[in-house]
Amino acid sequence: MNRWTRHRRTTSLLIGTVLTAMTLSACGGGTKDDSGPQRVSEKEIQAALDKPTELTVWSWSGSLPDVAKAFEKKYPKIKVNVQNVGTSAEQYTKLQNAIKAGKGAPDLATVEYNAIPQYALSGALVDLKRFGFGSLKEQFTPATWEAVNVRDGLYELPLNAGPMALFYNKKTFDKFDIEVPTTWDDYLEAGRKLKKADPEYFISADNGNAGLTESLIWSAGGRPFQVDGEKVDINLQDVGTKKYAETYQKLLDAKVLSPTAGWSNEWFQGLATGKIATLTSGAWMAGILKGSVAKAAGDWRVAPLPSYGSESTTSINGGGSLAMTEQSSKKLAAAAFLRYVSLEEGADITQASGSFPARAKVLESLKFLGTKDEYFGGQEINRIFADSLAEVGGGWQYLPYDVYAITIFNDQVGKAYTGEKTLEEGLKDWEKQLIKYGKDQGFTVN
Structure with missing residues (x-):
């Protein structure tokens, strides 16, 4: 049993917050797991990647434009426009204004872990369990997985961690x-x-x-x-x-x-x-x-x-990932990109830029843990x-x-x-x- 499995069995709830029944309905959520009928099949997600689609992503991440290029190369019919509309508070203000107006929000946006409850509460974010992503729990560390779960909903797939x-x-x-x-x-x-x-x-x-x-x-x-x-x-x-x-x-x-x-x-x-x-x-x-x-x-x-x-x-101090907005009309393609960013090649690109990973398999890798960082005098900081x-x-x-x-x-x-x-x-x-x-x-x- 690895350290993450042991920790997952013993740790108590890390992050939780309000979601009323109305909010859960608005988010398309409310189920506690993926044991019920899956709303969207993997086949439907893959089919969406074969249709010309343009996604808009709000993020101040320096590595995300490179991730978008790699995704477009793999799925040439998808265009991903990464827009830096301001960092943290600036972006949150614009996102909140779009939510209030009922229009103008991007398909996906960087939302830090501490901010997830505020947007989940308003019904502005998509519960990712509708895509079957709740089954990905064991792919991430307990602390980061719990950070993206708000009561019964899953609102991001972890990307980076801030221990x-x-x-x-x-x-x-x-x-x-x-x-x-x-x-x-x-x-x-x-x-x-x-x-x-x-x-x-x-x-x-x-x-x-x-x-x-x-x-x-x-x-x-x-x-x-x-x-x-x-x-x-x-x-x-x-x-x-x-x-x-x-x-x-x-x-x-x-x-x-x-x-x-x-x-x-x-x-x-x-x-x-x-x-x-x-x-x-x-x-x-x-x-x-x-x-x-x-x-x-x-x-x-x-x-x-x-x-x-x-x-x-x-x-934990900091950390976040991509959340999907309910205003998005391209949720299938957005779900594919979101997963690519957090769990597939996109996560590797972000990690290479200096982000500390949330993926359990990486944090169990002896190669990763034993990497010597010359900036820190050859210390194995990981x-x-x-x-x-x-x-x-x-x-x-x-x-x-x-x-x-x-x-x-x-x-x-x-x-x-x-x-x-x-x-x-x-x-x-x-x-x-x-x-x-x-x-x-x-x-x-x-």
């Missing part, structure tokens, strides 16, 4: 004789030692990041969001969330975190010089470092995410990411309006990073706003 890890600048660590931290207490001490040695160096940079905060709460054992039908429970003072807040507050109080904004020129410069010494992030950060901090090749390494004492659970993915803690749920939650995070919690309030106070303020918004949207929120 959390610690990226650290070995050159900086060696310069100041700092050991790689294995716990958050160690991490704090490393930050203090670094700051004392040279105040221009910081253990990391963070001026407020909702996605990172959710991932760190998750790994601390916090489960602040619970969703059951239209009932939403929000508790940003649960034991795990408090553990995160108390730990991270020590980093803020010690002023070992640079206030440099992520993705800014200063941030990339800090990573290049090693003055920002670590990053806690999803596996996808490896590709960012290679592409945008190329001159630091050989300086960086990867280690497991720091733990809280003896606890060893991890979490082993660390794979181990992290296998240890993702169960029971996490995203809000069915997590996209909105992220947009207001810095208004509420951001002041903790400037010392205007504590992190615990900021999280309480965020909680109040999330409860109010949920009620305004018609949820029963506690």
Whole structure:
């Protein structure tokens, strides 16, 4: 029995959220598995690929245009137009506007895992079980498979994964004789030692990041969001969330975190010089470092995410795939392309671009796990990411309006990073706003 089979049997629900009976009907879903009559046969999907068809895909993925070309070569009657209409929030705004208007949505769109519930709830996405894709469960890792399932519906086939890890600048660590931290207490001490040695160096940079905060709460054992039908429970003072807040507050109080904004020129410069010494992030950060901090090749390494004492659970940060919109009039061809992207040659192309895979067979491959990455000094980083993915803690749920939650995070919690309030106070303020918004949207929120 491989690690994914063992994990699949023991892990609890990772992602879940609201889907009312009306929503399920709108999504063409509601069945809990593929044991009933399959709505669309494989023969019908293949027949659609032999008809002239033009698909529109919204995505900011840098590798997807190459995937589309490979698909068109294999199926010459299909044209795939990949359009970058903006990254993340920009695309989500345009997608939401098209949904509201009832027209203008693409056939397929990149939707990150945390955003799936929000679009599934509105009935905007197709339940992929109608194509028999529920039978593909064993092809993917448990954490990513559960991330694309919303209650009874399947809304994506996983493409990439974002298991959390610690990226650290070995050159900086060696310069100041700092050991790689294995716990958050160690991490704090490393930050203090670094700051004392040279105040221009910081253990990391963070001026407020909702996605990172959710991932760190998750790994601390916090489960602040619970969703059951239209009932939403929000508790940003649960034991795990408090553990995160108390730990991270020590980093803020010690002023070992640079206030440099992520993705800014200063941030990339800090990573290049090693003055920002670590990053806690999803596996996808490896590709960012290679592409945008190329001159630091050989300086960086990867280690497991720091733990809280003896606890060893991890979490996911980022990741997503393609979702099909109900507005699409070309669902058969879209289903074929979606599967090609996540499970066939398209997945290989995306993986080659630096994306960390969600396919179970790849993560069991000794060749993949043993690949030495020269950027990271010849380290076998895939082993660390794979181990992290296998240890993702169960029971996490995203809000069915997590996209909105992220947009207001810095208004509420951001002041903790400037010392205007504590992190615990900021999280309480965020909680109040999330409860109010949920009620305004018609949820029963506690």
